[in-house]
Structures are given as structure tokens and as C-alpha cells.
Amino acid sequence: xxxxxxxxxxxxxxxxxxxxxxxxxxxxxxxxxxxxxxxxxxxxxxxxxxxxxxxxxxxxxxxxxxxxxxxxxxxxxxxxxxxxxxxxxxxxxxxxxxxxxxxxxxxxxxxxxxxxxxxxxxxxxxxxxxxxxxxxxxxxxxxxxxxxxxxxxxxxxxxxxxxxxxxxxxxxxxxxxxxxxxxxxxxxxxxxxxxxxxxxxxxxxxxxxxxxxxxxxxxxxxxxxxxxxxxxxxxx
Amino acid sequence: xxxxxxxxxxxxxxxxxxxxxxxxxxxxxxxxxxxxxxxxxxxxxxxxxxxxxxxxxxxxxxxxxxxxxxxxxxxxxxxxxxxxxxxxxxxxxxxxxxxxxxxxxxxxxxxxxxxxxxxxxxxxxxxxxxxxxxxxxxxxxxxxxxxxxxxxxxxxxxxxxxxxxxxxxxxxxxxxxxxxxxxxxxxxxxxxxxxxxxxxxxxxxxxxxxxxxxxxxxxxxxxxxxxxxxxxxxxx
Numbered sequence: 001x002x003x004x005x006x007x008x009x010x011x012x013x014x015x016x017x018x019x020x021x022x023x024x025x026x027x028x029x030x031x032x033x034x035x036x037x038x039x040x041x042x043x044x045x046x047x048x049x050x051x052x053x054x055x056x057x058x059x060x061x062x063x064x065x066x067x068x069x070x071x072x073x074x075x076x077x078x079x080x081x082x083x084x085x086x087x088x089x090x091x092x093x094x095x096x097x098x099x100x101x102x103x104x105x106x107x108x109x110x111x112x113x114x115x116x117x118x119x120x121x122x123x124x125x126x127x128x129x130x131x132x133x134x135x136x137x138x139x140x141x142x143x144x145x146x147x148x149x150x151x152x153x154x155x156x157x158x159x160x161x162x163x164x165x166x167x168x169x170x171x172x173x174x175x176x177x178x179x180x181x182x183x184x185x186x187x188x189x190x191x192x193x194x195x196x197x198x199x200x201x202x203x204x205x206x207x208x209x210x211x212x213x214x215x216x217x218x219x220x221x222x223x224x225x226x227x228x229x230x231x232x233x234x235x236x
Numbered sequence: 237x238x239x240x241x242x243x244x245x246x247x248x249x250x251x252x253x254x255x256x257x258x259x260x261x262x263x264x265x266x267x268x269x270x271x272x273x274x275x276x277x278x279x280x281x282x283x284x285x286x287x288x289x290x291x292x293x294x295x296x297x298x299x300x301x302x303x304x305x306x307x308x309x310x311x312x313x314x315x316x317x318x319x320x321x322x323x324x325x326x327x328x329x330x331x332x333x334x335x336x337x338x339x340x341x342x343x344x345x346x347x348x349x350x351x352x353x354x355x356x357x358x359x360x361x362x363x364x365x366x367x368x369x370x371x372x373x374x375x376x377x378x379x380x381x382x383x384x385x386x387x388x389x390x391x392x393x394x395x396x397x398x399x400x401x402x403x404x405x406x407x408x409x410x411x412x413x414x415x416x417x418x419x420x421x422x423x424x425x426x427x428x429x430x431x432x433x434x435x436x437x438x439x440x441x442x443x444x445x446x447x448x449x450x451x452x453x454x455x456x457x458x459x460x461x462x463x464x465x466x467x468x469x470x471x472x
Contacts, residue, residue, distance in 0.1 A: 052339060052374060064328055071334045078327035091314035092300055098307045103288060138288060 007032035008060040010046050012039055013210050014218060017069035018057040020167035022208035024076045027158055028083030070101055073163060084157045093146075097153075097160040100142055104164050108135040112168065115175065116222065125179055132172075133185050139165065140189040147191075151198050158204060166199040173200075174215030243268035246282050246294040248275055249446050250454060253305035254293040256403040258444035260312045263394055264319030306337055309399060320393045329382075333389075333396040336378055340400050344371040348404065351411065352458065361415055368408075368419050375401065376425040383427075387434050394440060402435040409436075410451030 009025065009032050011018035025032050037046055037056050049058045049065035059066045059075065066075045077086040087094050111131050118124045139161075146153045146161065153161035172183050184193045199205060245261065245268050247254035261268050273282055273292050285294045285301040295302045295311065302311045313322040323330050347367050354360045375397075382389045382397065389397035408419050420429045435441060 052343075061328075066328070066331045066335070068335055068338055071331050071338065074334065075327055075331040078330060091311055092297075092302070094314060095302045095307050095311040098310065099302075099304055102304055102307065107288075 006062055008035055009033070010035050010037050010043075010049065010058040010060070011056045012037050014214060015056055016167040016171055019170070019208050019210075020069045020163055021057045021059060021072050021076070023158070023163050023167065023204050024073045024086060026204035026208055027086065027163075028076055028080045030076065030080055030083075069167075070105065070164070073160065077160075084154075086154070086158075086163065087160050088154075096142075096146075100139065100161050101164040104139075104161075104168075108132070109168070111135055112171070112175075120223070120226070126181060129175075129179065129181050129183055132183050133188055136184070136189050136192055140192050143191050143195060147195075152195065158199070158202060162195075162199060166196075166205065169196050169200060170209045170212060171215060172196075174212045174219065177212065178216055178219050242298055244271055244296040245269070246271050246273050246279075246285065246296070247292045248273050250450060251292055252403040252407060255406070255444050255446075256305045256399055257293045257295060257308050257312070259394070259399050259403065259440050260309045260322060262440035262444060263322065263399075264312055264316045266312065266316055266319075305403075306341065306400070309396065313396075320390075322390070322394075322399065323396050324390075332378075332382075336375065336397050337400040340375075340397075340404075344368070345404070347371055348407070348411075356459070356462070362417060365411075365415065365417050365419055369421050369424055372420070372425050372428055376428050379427050379431060383431075388431065394435070394438060398431075398435060402432075402441065405432050405436060406445045406448060407451060408432075410448045410455065413448065414452055414455050 007025070007030055009018070009021060011021070011034060013036070022034070035043075035045070037043060039056070042054060046056065046058060047054055049060060050056075050067045053067060055067075057067075057069055057072060059072045061075075061079065066072050073086060087097055111128060114128050115125065118128050142161070143153055146155075146159075148155060150156050153159050153165075158166070176183055184196050186193045200209070243261070243266055245254070245257060247257070247270060249272070258270075271279075271281070273279060275292070278290060282292065282294060283290055285296060286292075286303045289303060291303070293303075293305055293308060295308045297311075297315065302308050309322060323333055347364060350364050351361065354364050378397070379389055382391075382395075384391060386392050389395050389401075394402070412419055420432050422429045436445070
């Protein structure tokens with residue numbers, strides 16, 4: 001296990017991208033210091049470590065900074081080869097894992113983000129949630145192929161796709177509770193719904209995830225802020 | 237060298253993402269069959285090989301499809317280990333290469349794309365070109381560090397960042413001629429301007445790139461189409 005002084009993670013509590021890195025570090029049993037960033041008043045360390053994007057997560061390993069969560073997870077896999085492999089070993093399987101990681105972040109996640117901007121009525125929100133479920137359907141097939149009858153995309157243990165998709169699960173779960181509708185709909189994506197339950201209770205995930213309540217509070221704060229803004233606009 | 241029947245590349249002439257894959261294949265001396273796609277009437281093979289994005293490039297190796305140019309280039313590096321390495325061997329250098337590849341595609345290239353949508357007057361275009369140059373300034377520093385006094389980001393030969401950025405050079409060059417302004421401005425990014433000349437005449441790049449004239453013709457066609465659309469709109 002690496003000494004905690006060697007590895008620092010600059011992060012925030014509710015970022016799925018930070019959770020992604022924490023899960024990868026836990027999986028590889030890399031001891032690390034978590035440095036909580038205040039994103040309203042970013043630290044000198046964050047601005048110096050990630051001058052291009054000025055965002056968390058940033059991993060600092062032996063005084064060198066690595067930024068962008070997908071880059072960091074691949075780095076962790078390569079810099080700490082002793083733990084379980086995150087990416088598969090076969091070049092074709094590696095390319096498949098990278099392809100779906102890009103799909104999740106670049107095609108599927110933008111739909112999730114739309115929830116914040118869409119009109120706050122039942123119908124508009126339901127359309128986005130429906131699209132989120134539909135966007136997971138191809139991943140149901142990928143899971144069935146990749147997991148090979150085992151519990152995870154990575155087989156017996158968490159792999160790259162598990163971590164990349166799994167980091168959104170707490171946010172998905174909180175959204176389901178908040179809006180009273182299923183996203184991980186068992187009638188459409190039964191294997192993924194099962195996988196999600198296994199993922200959440202995996203040893204490497206426990207503790208990395210914020211509580212559902214924290215998300216629910218965030219949603220309420222965001223909605224109050226929106227309502228206040230709308231009211232102030234209407235009164236002008 | 238792999239037999240040409242093993243490796244097929246589905247592509248189009250003017251796509252920088254296709255050129256990216258061709259350059260990687262050339263660098264690794266992988267013999268391959270180039271299958272020209274008509275993107276106005278996509279082939280069954282393309283739709284079957286890339287059902288998610290339905291886009292070129294697609295690499296087909298031993299009857300298996302690999303999609304998305306960055307994923308393909310990394311696949312080529314791993315599946316054909318005999319040629320020169322595209323990614324560095326050290327985990328930190330690999331993460332740096334991946335970070336800048338993502339920067340080039342996700343932050344810098346969208347500015348280039350804005351040229352097609354921006355108002356077609358001198359001032360609007362100049363602002364975009366200026367932003368393109370500014371976006372390359374951090375890469376000037378990366379080049380000076382990575383190349384270590386040698387010719388390429390990859391040192392003596394082309395590496396990942398060379399290929400990812402270099403694939404845009406023909407389009408940049410044609411844009412400079414078409415609009416009569418420098419993007420690779422020697423007063424601001426002298427090392428990159430020099431690097432671009434070396435890249436274009438590298439053995440692995442020759443033949444992969446379309447001629448500048450093909451781009452210029454494309455620009456003219458696009459502008460005529462825009463002008464026709466604007467005229468038709470104005471007459472309604």
C-alpha cells in the first residue's frame with residue numbers, strides 16, 4: 001500500500017468524477033489523503049495543479065498532478081499494477097471498455113445533466129428520465145457480454161466500465177426518489193438494475209459515495225434557487 | 237506487417253479523425269484496406285460496425301470493429317506492439333498524453349468548428365482564428381517539455397499528441413490560405429509552427445493527408461450552399 005503522503009486527491013463530496021477516482025483508489029488499496037475543495041473559492045493548490053480546467057478531481061502522486069477522471073483512473077491502473085486490473089488485458093477488450101466509457105460520459109451523461117435545465121414540470125422531466133433509461137439499454141447488452149455470467153462488467157471484480165458508469169449511481173438513485181420514477185427500470189434493463197445493487201454494496205464503493213440525503217438536499221437547494229430566481233424575474 | 241485482409245479501415249477523405257487512424261497505421265507499418273464510405277448513403281457495413289455513432293473511422297481487425305479515433309489509435313498501439321510506440325511507456329507521461337489529447341478534441345477543436353457557424357464577416361472570423369491560436373499556446377509549452385529538444389511530442393518519432401493534433405494540420409493550413417490569416421502564428425507559437433512543417437513531411441503522414449485543394453474546394457462549396465440558403469430565406 002502506498003504511503004498516504006505520496007497520494008493526494010483534491011475533490012468535492014458530490015462529484016461523481018471524484019467518486020470515480022476514490023473507487024479506483026479503494027479498489028487498488030491505495031492509501032491517500034482526501035483534500036476537500038471549496039469550489040466557490042478554489043485553493044491555490046487546485047489552480048496550480050489543474051491550470052487548464054481548474055476542476056476536481058486532481059490526483060497528486062509524488063508531487064505530480066494528473067487531471068480528468070478517465071485519465072486518472074487509467075493512470076491508477078498503470079501506476080499501481082499490483083492491485084486488481086481495472087482495464088482488461090486484451091487490446092480488443094480494452095478498446096471496448098474505452099469506447100463505452102466515452103459513450104457514458106459524452107452521450108449518456110449529457111442527458112442526465114439536462115434535468116437541471118429542463119422545465120420543472122412532470123412531462124418534461126419524464127421525457128428526460130425516459131431518455132436516460134433508453135441510453136442505458138445498449139449497456140445492458142454490453143454487461144451481458146462482458147460480465148460473462150459474473151457480477152460485474154469486469155467479471156468477478158469492478159472494471160473500467162463498472163467504475164465509469166457506477167459513479168453516477170448515487171445521483172441516479174437520488175433522482176429516482178426525488179422525482180418518483182425509475183431510471184434503472186427493471187422491466188427494460190433488468191441485468192443493469194441487479195448490477196447496480198451489487199455495485200453499491202461493493203467493498204471499494206462503500207465510503208466513497210455520498211449519502212442519498214446529501215443529493216436530495218442539493219436538489220432541493222437548486223430548486224429553491226430556481227424558484228426564487230423565477231419569482232424575482234416575474235416581479236420585474 | 238499484418239496481411240491487408242486482416243485490417244480494414246472504413247473512412248472518408250476529408251475527416252481528420254480518419255487521417256489520424258491512417259497515420260497510426262502507417263507509423264506501425266500495418267498494411268490495410270481503405271474502404272471509402274459515402275457519408276450521404278452509409279453502407280450496411282458501416283451501420284453494422286458502428287451502430288451507436290454510425291460514423292467513420294471504423295477499424296475492422298480480424299472481423300472485430302473498433303470505433304472512435306482516440307480509442308482506435310490506442311488499440312493500434314496495443315494490438316501491434318512491434319512498431320514504434322505511440323504512447324509513452326511511463327504511466328505519468330501516458331496520462332499527460334491522454335490529458336492533452338482530450339484537451340485538443342474537447343476544448344480546442346470545438347473552436348475550430350465554430351468557423352462553420354460564425355458570421356462570415358472578417359471580424360467574426362478573425363476572433364475565432366485568434367481563439368484557435370490562443371488555444372494552442374499551452375501546447376507550445378507541452379511540446380517544449382515533451383519533445384526534449386527533438387522534433388516531435390513523441391521525441392524522435394511521432395507519438396500520441398503528434399497524431400491527435402497533427403491530423404488537423406491540413407485543415408488548419410487550408411483555413412489559413414482561405415481566410416488569409418495565420419493560425420500557427422510564428423510570433424506566438426514558434427516551436428509548434430516548426431513542428432507542423434516536420435509533421436506534414438513525415439513518412440507516416442504523406443499519402444494519409446488529403447491535398448489542401450480538396451479542403452479549399454470543400455470550403456467554397458459550403459460557402460456557396462450557405463449563400464444560396466441565405467438568399468432563399470431572404471426571398472421568402
